[in-house]
Amino acid sequence: MRMWSAMRADRRRLLLAGFLGFLASASAVALLGTSGWLISFAAEMPPVLALGVAAVLVRTFALTRSVFRYAERLVGHDAAFRGLTRLREDVYARLERLAPVGLARFTRGDLLSRLVADVDTALDLPLRVVLPWAQAVAVSVGTVAFLLWLNPGAGVATAIALALGLTLVPWLVARLAARAEARLAPLRGEVSSTVVASLAGSSDLLAYGATGAALQRVRAVDDELTAVARRESASLGVSAGLGIVLQGVAVVAALALAMPAVTSGQLEPVWLAVVALVPLAAYDLLTTLPASALALQRVRASAARVVEVIDSPLPVADPVDRLGPPVAPYAVGVRDLRARWSPDSPLTLHGIDLAVAPGERIGIVGPSGAGKSTLAAVLLGFLSYDGAVVVGGREIREVDGDDLRTCVTLLTQDAHVFDTTIEANLRLGDAHADHDEMLRMLERVGLHSWLEQQPDGLATQVGSGGVTMSGGERQRLALARLLLAHRPIMVFDEPTEHLDPATADALTDVLLEVTEGTSTVLITHRLRDLDRLDRIVVLISGEVVASGTHEELLAEDGWYADRWRAETEQADLAALTASIPAGTAIRRSSR
Amino acid sequence: MKPLDPRLLRYARSTRGFVIITVLLGVVMAVLVIISARLLSTAIVEVAQGRADLATSIPVLLGLLAIISARAVIAWISEALAYRTSARAKAELREAALDHILTLGPTGPASVDPGRVATLLTRGIDALDAYYARYLPQLFLAMIVPIAVIATVIGFDLVSALIIAITLPIIVVFMILIGLYTRTRVDRQWQTLSRLSGHFLDLIAGLPTLKVLGRAKKQAQAIGDIGDRYRSTTMGVLRVSFLSSFALELLASLSVALVAVTIGVRLVEGGIAFSTALFILILAPEAYLPLRMVGQHFHAAAEGLGAADEVFTLLEQPVPATGDRTDIPARPSVLIEGLTVTYPGRESPALHPTTFTIDPGEVTAVVGPSGGGKSTVLRVLLGLIAPSGGRVLVRGMTAGDGVRDVDLTELAPEHWRTRIGWVPQEPHLVSPATTGATTVADAVRLGRPDASIEDIRAALDAAGVRDEIESLPDGVRTVIGEGGSGLSAGQVRRVALARALIRPVDLLLLDEPTAALDGASEAAVISALRAAAQSGVAVVVVAHRPALIEIADAVVHVGAPDLTERLSPTERELLAAEAQVDRSARGTLTGSGW
Structure with a gap:
């Protein structure tokens, strides 16, 4: 169990918590035991003063039981959270090597839930599994030892009941719950997908008057689910009853076995109540164990989901020769490049050749699935490849990834804006940039007037994922951050995807302006403004099918020219729209 | 948090019986707890004071075992019952909520955040299990047991x-x-x-x-x-x-x-007597136990109740009133006058004031920027969204002894919608059947439930998708998954178009019906639309391709008024002329009468 090793980081605190918990649990047993003895002794009518010690003990145990429990919970949680931090560090360190290509097979939502919610579940391991079990075992051993000394028969009876309560009951409950879950989960999934389908298609259902049918559909699967849940309810409810029976049997058996000893004078009568009450109190501590068996199942499932992520194969091997970082002049040379997105997927690049001279700007265009993003991943050192890719005089497979990225950088469609200030976001590009430099960059990317509207200027918080910003503003901020990093080679992978046409045009304009003189690779499927680039390469199905200037490609009448015509049509439509006042109609003048 | 929300009793009816039975079981449980304490103390005291030995104590011990077993059985029944009730209650809440959401329509909560609503209705209310099985029974015990214990102890000490x-x-x-x-x-x-x-x-x-x-x-x-x-x-x-x-x-x-x-x-x-003293000592902790349990399960229960509370808030959203007139004339014209829509909680309108007429036998193209409200216009015409301002008038309705224009809101929406075929931008292929998988044929039959398989093939043909569907291994009986998976996006759209074309309607509302289609398929769709218009149907089509404009009899620009609206008439004329020149220079739309 690998998650456990990180959670064990703080062994001393965890041990302390366990010890405090043991004291609390032992106090609970001792409280009832001492009370029973006190009353039995008092029944023999000794002088009142003789009760003194027992009376003090009773009050002390009442106090220590709750004080130690409170302390245990605080120390235990403290240790667990320390372990969680360690675990997060471990997971992050591993992810850092995998991202982004090694994580591509997980959807974003799935990945975040595995790495945040599932990692957090590790807290249950010390708090809900280890500590309760350790205490229950320790107190059971103590109780049994004490009873064995008092009366062997009672001791053995209690030992059996407690042993069953420690093992069989939690195992059985967890087993039954797992069985019920295995039967319920598929139906629950079916209900869920039927509900989701009805919600997603609600407009279609309403428009075609079929909401009744959809409701009946949900009702039918829900009825099935309810029927199975009814059948499983008996086994789910069994844990409550099992505990009570075992506890009762333990008490009665201990009592029955100790009775002859009292009658024969081997055991003083004052101890009989103790023999009955101590197992009663001890078993109380075992009532949480079925729940902790379930918690253990949950932790294991979560751990498996996390391990599946962090054990993904590394997308790039570490360099063997370890050349230093690329050196000037910063040219890019690609020869016979073949690459695939993951080891078991087909090739997406079938031997392409490409050259970018220092300061040259080229466009890579083509339909989706042409291998454009694979090329970007290779250039950034995120993906292993066959063939040759030379950046700044170095074959990049022999360059450490971080060294390579001091030279090549990338802007994608979903550059992340961190939930902090504008300044802190920019500082990720250059930790030592001063305010003037930042303001200059924001002005270059056209965010100057936006910044002026921000209440706290550079110190304004942008919110989670940059929610306070529009899509275009986010991309511009990411661009400014990248420019602050001053990398000699810049790669853009569909930077305007998800933006509306006007915003996309404006961003493309800014982007082409600020990269003037920098070696640039612009991957896009929009052709507008590409005539400002030095050269355009058309990539289809992993192969370079054409290359040249905008004019040359238009003359060739291939994919590029087709695509250009389609974009022009859109422009025509926009022009027609603009000639009609908004909110009104024009009628055909002639047919 | 209210410990027992009365709305739970109202919306999840199975809760009522459960509450009554659980209270009864709680009372029985309290009595059994008291009896077992009494038996245990008696057994101990009799032997400790030498009045009995193991042999004479056996009846008491057996009685104790019996009572404890009864306690176990009741605890078991109570928890099993709780899981059953919880399953039923969750289904009741889910169905009520879904029914209400579908009635509220697309401006309701589901459209604001469908993912959140779906999660609430499935995993969210699953948290009610803990509330029913752990919290509620302990809550009742916490009210019953202490009172029973105190009442008993009063009698002794x-x-x-x-x-x-x-x-x-x-x-x-x-x-x-x-x-x-x-x-x-x-x-x-x-x-x-x-x-x-x-x-x-x-x-x-x-x-x-x-x-x-x-x-x-x-x-x-x-x-x-x-x-x-x-x-x-x-x-x-x-x-x-x-x-x-x-x-x-x-x-x-x-x-x-x-x-x-x-x-x-x-x-x-x-x-005080020894037996009484021991009895009270054993009984006293029982008075506090359920209270401790309530505290222990409070958080898990709060989660379930929180989810239930969200469902109740949803259920209490009022359903907007709808009209009830069904005497809609055949092939009516529809007048849209200054129509605006602003979604609740939004500041800027989704649709700026828009005026145009829809006439039978004509194709009306709707153009404008994305997010400008084109799809919203169609949804208002369907009666899925209520206008925030302006009106939609259906012409030629009888009123008193004359003929008059009647506001769309006076019509019974389900009746009005039988006259409309709609292809949304992202169609969902759903089946009119209440069970079973959805096939392509089912999805088309939604448009006309009595359609024969031949009608369906003809409609698929008109939508230009018949050959593609029939080349699939199962043809029109191909099962389509959630959201139309198994078909390409373009095929889903054309199947949805077939669904609209098969419907005997007066009005076709189409949202970018040729998106993701190649040239040949687009031509097929366009000729189907033209044929529909020629047969007297009013066709309204959101157009993003010039080819759709070419068959239009009128073009509506839907969007925010820009600077040009504030210009003088001369300036506007100049701009329009410029646009005209621009268009002729580009070429594709010239010569089509615009």
Whole structure:
């Protein structure tokens, strides 16, 4: 169990918590035991003063039981959270090597839930599994030892009941719950997908008057689910009853076995109540164990989901020769490049050749699935490849990834804006940039007037994922951050995807302006403004099918020219729209 | 949080019977607890005082076992019953909510955040299991058992009864006070906490960006720092929030200790019998136990009730009133006058004032920028969205003794919709059947439930998708998954178009019907639309391709009024002329009469 090793980081605190918990649990047993003895002794009518010690003990145990429990919970949680931090560090360190290509097979939502919610579940391991079990075992051993000394028969009876309560009951409950879950989960999934389908298609259902049918559909699967849940309810409810029976049997058996000893004078009568009450109190501590068996199942499932992520194969091997970082002049040379997105997927690049001279700007265009993003991943050192890719005089497979990225950088469609200030976001590009430099960059990317509207200027918080910003503003901020990093080679992978046409045009304009003189690779499927680039390469199905200037490609009448015509049509439509006042109609003048 | 929300009884009817039975079981349980304490103390005392040995105690011990077994059975029944009720109640809530959401229509909660609603209706209300199975039964026990215990103890020893009767309310009052005192502090700290836990999520989500910037390794240290702050803040919260359970445990154990010590002293003085004393000692902790359990399960229960509360809020959203007129004339014209739509909670309108007429036998093209309200116009015409301003008038309705234009809101929406075929931008292929998988044929049959398989093939043909569907292994009986999976996006659209074309309608509303289609398919769709218009149907089509404009009899521009609206007529004329020149220069739309 690998998650456990990180959670064990703080062994001393965890041990302390366990010890405090043991004291609390032992106090609970001792409280009832001492009370029973006190009353039995008092029944023999000794002088009142003789009760003194027992009376003090009773009050002390009442106090220590709750004080130690409170302390245990605080120390235990403290240790667990320390372990969680360690675990997060471990997971992050591993992810850092995998991202982004090694994580591509997980959807974003799935990945975040595995790495945040599932990692957090590790807290249950010390708090809900280890500590309760350790205490229950320790107190059971103590109780049994004490009873064995008092009366062997009672001791053995209690030992059996407690042993069953420690093992069989939690195992059985967890087993039954797992069985019920295995039967319920598929139906629950079916209900869920039927509900989701009805919600997603609600407009279609309403428009075609079929909401009744959809409701009946949900009702039918829900009825099935309810029927199975009814059948499983008996086994789910069994844990409550099992505990009570075992506890009762333990008490009665201990009592029955100790009775002859009292009658024969081997055991003083004052101890009989103790023999009955101590197992009663001890078993109380075992009532949480079925729940902790379930918690253990949950932790294991979560751990498996996390391990599946962090054990993904590394997308790039570490360099063997370890050349230093690329050196000037910063040219890019690609020869016979073949690459695939993951080891078991087909090739997406079938031997392409490409050259970018220092300061040259080229466009890579083509339909989706042409291998454009694979090329970007290779250039950034995120993906292993066959063939040759030379950046700044170095074959990049022999360059450490971080060294390579001091030279090549990338802007994608979903550059992340961190939930902090504008300044802190920019500082990720250059930790030592001063305010003037930042303001200059924001002005270059056209965010100057936006910044002026921000209440706290550079110190304004942008919110989670940059929610306070529009899509275009986010991309511009990411661009400014990248420019602050001053990398000699810049790669853009569909930077305007998800933006509306006007915003996309404006961003493309800014982007082409600020990269003037920098070696640039612009991957896009929009052709507008590409005539400002030095050269355009058309990539289809992993192969370079054409290359040249905008004019040359238009003359060739291939994919590029087709695509250009389609974009022009859109422009025509926009022009027609603009000639009609908004909110009104024009009628055909002639047919 | 209300311990038992009365709305739960109203909306999840199976809860009612459950509450009654659980209370009855609770009463039986309390009696059994008292009897078993009595039997246990008797068995001990008789032997300890030498009045009995094992042989004579056997009937008492067997009785004790029987009572304990009965307690176990009741605990079992009660929990099993809770799981059954919970399953039923969840289904009831789910169906009621879904029904209501579908009635509220697309401006309701489902359109605001469909993912959230779906999660609420499935995993969200699953948290009710803990509420029913653990919390509610303990809550009833916490009300019944202490009263039963006190009532019993009064009969034996007034002092002990008083100690229990006084400490119990004190515990409750203390817990409420501590809860109130700590709530604002806890709330404040939870806010810091959720911010801190958001940091880790932020780092993971931004990992590719950090790596590109060469910052990823340095951030590892930040995780440690954030983790430390997260922990210290959490501990701050926990120190406070553990206080209430600390107070509960402390007071409960101290009162048991107090009972034990006072009884002990009076035993010595001979003021009480040994058997009574032991009986009270065994019984006293039972009075506090259910209360401790309630505290233990409070959080799990709160989660379920929180989800239920969200469902209730949803159920209590009023359904907008609808009209009831069904005497709609054949092939009506529809007049749209200054129509605007502003979605609830939004500031800027989704649709700016728009005026145009839809006439039978004509194709009306709707153009405008994305997000300008084109799809909204279609949804208003369908009666899925109510206008915020302006009107939609259906012409030629009878009124009194004359003929008049009648507002769309006066018509019965389900009746009006039988006259409309609609292809939304992202169609969902759903079946009119109540069970079974959805096939392509089912999806088309939604448009006309009595359609024969030949009608369906003809409609698919008109939509230009018949050959593609019939080349699939199962042809029109191909099963389509959620959201139309198994078909390409273009095929889903054309099947949805077939669904609209098969419907005997007066009005066709089509949202970009030729998106994702190649040239040949587009031509097929366009000729189908032209044929529909020629047969007298009014066709309204949101157009994003010039080919659709070419068959249009009128073009409506839907969008925000821009600067040109504020220009003088001369300036506007100049701009229009410029646009005309621009268009002729580009060429594709010239010569089509625009």
